[in-house]
Amino acid sequence: MKKIIIAGTSSGVGKTTITCGIMRALRDMSIKVVPFKIGADYIDTTYHCLATDNTSTNLDEFMLNKNTIKRIFMQNMKSNDIAIIEGVMGLFDGYQDRDDYCSTASMSKILDSPIILIIDAGKMATSIAPIIKGFLEYDKKLNIVGIILNNVSTDSHYNILKNSIKKISNIKILGRIPKQKDINLSSRHLGLKLATEDAENEEKLKKISQIVKEHIDLQSLLDLSISSDLSYIPDNINKNYDITLAVAMDKAFNFYYKNSIEEFEKRGVKIVKFNTFTDNKLPKCDGIYIGGGYPELYARELSKNKSLIQDIKEKSEKNMPIYAECGGLMYLGGHIEIENISYEMTGIFDGISKMTPKLQRFGYCIAKSLYDTPLTKKEDILKGHEFHHSIFETNLDTAFEMEKELYDKSVKKWNGGYLYKNTLASYLHIHFASNPNITNNFCQNMLNYKLLNP
Template sequence: MASTQKHAFVLAGTSSGCGKTTLTLGLLCALAARGLRVQPGKVGPDYLDTGWHQAISGVPSCNLDSFMLPESTLNALFRRRLMQADIAVIEGVMGLYDGYGSDPNYCSSAALAKQLGCPVVLVVDGKAVSTSIAATVLGFQQFDPALTIAGVIVNRVNSDTHYQLLKHAIEHYCRVPVLGRVPVQSGVALPSRHLGLVGAGERAVDLAPWRAFGQQLEHTLDIDRLLAMSALDTLPAGQMPPLPAPGLADGLTLGLAQDAAFSFYYPDSLALLADAGISLVSFSPLHDRQIPDCDMLWFGGGYPELHADTLSANQPMRQAVQDAHRRGIPIYGECGGLMYLGQGLTDADGDYFAMVGVLDGESHMGDRLTRFGYCEATARQDTLLAAAGESLRGHEFHYSDFTTPLPPQFDCLKTRDGSIQRRWQGGWQVGNTLGSYLHLHFAQRPAMLNGWLRAARSHR
């Protein structure tokens, strides 16, 4: 039921773990059941939440990341997605005011809501609390008077008597409408492990309990009121940066590693490649014996450590990637892709598995995150994705580390609140093959693809 009226809201929380992702998925089901075209979104760089958004809604989710994407570009991506939908449901990151450092107006859900002109619906945990919940909501309201908290949803409340007490307290002391409650759920629990949620693409997702959850929300939430308060008067102004030159991109084919081991790709990066004129052909390093007929290869992030035995045993695929490298086909490995392109991988149990061997180095799994978070990488020399002196913005999120005698290609820097937190070097290139732990969003500067495309065009 397409409509000219556009709706959008940011579903934010008081902290991580308050139920934002589960509620987002339930609302996507409830709104779609009404015949609305839904567009899921996520504040920040997360791949896992967005994977679940797509699995439940059938629509690729949009990462709205203010660190990697310039404001105009982010706004343009949001506008383009919303023009094909009736309502955008944007899941926040951590707590409402949590961003990069202590600045609540940098990379936070609150900052994004103000940038896009979207109201905020605040999720609060109602378990084991009564009137004190109003103090929590009031604190979030008063922390930034410029922000519109349009409504509140109370999570983990089964009893209507308990809910009415919480509702009265919030509406009496905070003067903000309470849109309803979410009972404790059992059939829609999201599985998790060391890097967060288990990826939705790693298993068949049973949609029935999620659709039932969406039907339940019709009875416990005032969705009509949610729709009324999320109507947008205007859409934010923005403009996409120029695509790579058609002479570089048109007619090229990119082989995209896509299976349970490699699944971390931003849909808007893939769309950008397609818009530039590149054909995307997916293949599985786990199960296929050969790479597709292609001009360039991309091994994205994921969980190669969980599938190391299968990846290692697939010797025809490993040989095919080695042969592609020797022929000069430009190959990019990102995080999990870097681990696969190395000589070997030692998992958390200490077991060693041979990998492709294009990059002289080995990955070793640890028991904690290594160099976690946003960072900026400046190329020390010309690489596939950046010329000498150019910088890329991205994030690292990994439990492994890569040990190699190869010279690093990037000087990496993490700053927070104006202070340098850490410096390190990373990224390794051999011939036309580049591997790095840095996750990148190509829309930040599509011209970063030019070196990769030139290498592909030259090889072709």
Template sequence: MKGTRGFLLAGTQSGVGKTTLSTGVMGTLKKRGLQVKAFKVGPDYIDPQFHRYITGNPSRNLDSYLLKEDTIKELFHKNLEEEDIAVVEGVMGLYDGLGTQKDEGSSAHVSKILQLPVILVIDGRGVSTSAAAMVLGYKLYDPDINLAGVIINNVSGEKHYSLLKEGIERDTGIKCLGYLRKNNNIQLKSRHLGLIPCDEVPELEEKLEDLVEMVEETVDIEGLLAVAKEIEIKKKEVKPLRAEEITLAYAYDSAFNFYYQDNLDLLKELGCRLIPFSPLKDTGLPEGIDGIYIGGGFPEVFARELEENQGIRRNLYEEAQRGLPIYGECGGFMYLTKAIKTFDGEVYQMAGVFDATAEMTNRLQRFGYCQVSIKENSSFHKEAFTTKAHEFHRGVVIAPSREYVYSVVKKKKEKIIDRWSCGIESYNCLGGFPHIHFYSNPTFINNFLEKCRIYKKEIRGNQL
């Protein structure tokens, strides 16, 4: 393969097997000696973990609600090199986005922004000629989409595939590029927030090896490469930053691993030296740090282990009292409260930075895109501003003071359909449920880092 090429794998709906298939295709391309760069449409954190595991390269999110079109192009191109193959996994169904807006937040929208051909993944269970009608509908719904191929999942065997292939190619003019047989051994299992993260999957290496073997056997990889579009890489010139370097610790282990790769990259570009630490295993915080970032994850799953690690909980509380800036997001926010009540009703002690408690419920509390307005004169932010965000959680945080930093709205066709308040501040610490992509409005992270620089100069500097 010459030059950089790419394509987008999209499904007809959630649960059709696009993550399984995307991961298998990535692994097969890597096995052929190609440098695979993976991307994920939408705000999901877990699918990119599987991409990274199978390719050995970070996977990045491309979300046309959270990010402007030019930003999506910039983040896509800046992470590609000559001879790469870019594989973009879609989100939900091809046209599913913000409400009924097919051109905001959808895989179709991202494919048009990046001018990538779409490979449609369909479910072959219990259908024959009807599969052709389904594919034709997806083709005609938006003529601006380059629907370049179809891969069929959950096929009973070669005869079934031949039947489906004949109808689809005859009636739609779209080429079938192979299939996967139904195989429970390679299915990626889920729990309350989607797929189980890859570091918790038993025998993951063996599962993925089996998956790659299946893809090699029944998916037309040469056909995929043939329809992949050549990409003219356009990189923005990045001016060297002269900001004073600060040291930022970020929680990274099985309990906390929800981070957008581009957020971490931006922190480095803004002058941060990043040091990972584990609230599960480390006895204390890294030395010489100017701030802490605790992303989302599953503290409720590891609540017992987090409680048992008293040393780091105490260390966090003491450093917060000394003025160390800390930002906690979703699961990280819950960890900074006094305690978490899990699904089974057990209560476990947490860091206690915020005068609040977290509790898991049996239903989704918030799900979807939102806009977050952050009030003026809060912990990190002197002036009020707004950023786009995403929420997806079953937890609630109960704060006696009910003094919240975030005012959040959910909109449909520019009309507010729901509003709520959340986000707590204490000392120099801020926490909330919304997941924020720093490129959506860099003001958020710039203000946090400025607080870290002030801490380094005025507080930590006096302690040296």
């Protein structure tokens, strides 16, 4: 089983588009591709899935320790031919100003993977040489094995770029992507749109993969990929819970990490999905998980499903364990306001969600629990990330002390998250594989509820 990382010199160089084109092209060659995404992004993985017909997995160094990353990676590589791993931002861009933590470069060392580097050459000629030279020499422990040039105008432009690079390195130039206007994937305020939201994305993927087949040396890419096993300590799960977790899964709520759901399944939890638009009541369950997404786009439709809203609120009043993240918090609040029109939500938390022109919070953060919650004991720490354009206006007390760190020192603090009975909601996105106690606590709370409500 081979592996290769597709990295970029910066964000916006065409990393996701080209990575998906490579994935689809290899799939068309009957090669079994298993996709991965470095970092916390929920949306790029949906394009990986569309490109490969295989589920993509996030590998995030802030939320997951190195052993967990290796375990998840090796377990997901089984029965596939090659792992294509899309990087995050630029190759050396990590947490704050660290290139050795939460960066694509750092992940390449954890995974022992070679790297293909994408550079946007659209406005370059000879100047590409010192840029490539800098990337190759900045950290010589990295195994950068190939270059892909994006936005190349003509054959003569390509020849100038190739000759310039050859003066400073013998690195393999795998090819170029010609300048194109109609292959960019759809986007919105949180980045790309989900792959399934735009019917044109399948046609775009076909076009991108054809361009890749014509201009990228895929055989050399496969030859430059390597096979190596990673040693890791297996997880030790010795409890089997006979409980059911209902997960909201539809066009409004779909931000879930694959391995978060698997953490419950490994404990014997039955996962049932429900649709906040079409289901008039919850499936039989012992707990509820409502992830992030785009409820602001569908506030009017969501508010019309009064019977489901009432059912969720009644379950909360009966102390059913409920956990909601970001968009899930908006849904469990009193109202979502869009263009001065207020749409009624579940009302478990008295407050109103409003969209704002600018990003409210972005990036990794740490939450300290102020109380016992369905997921935590008092004083427990959660590591996660926030990324949202909305605010939740409320007078409620908060459940978490939040902070950002720089050089292991706190640089920003605020309070967030809300707790009502056994319902917890916040803007924080977490990964359930980050700490087994989080999953165990939620499972135990669901089991306690089931025993009291047979």
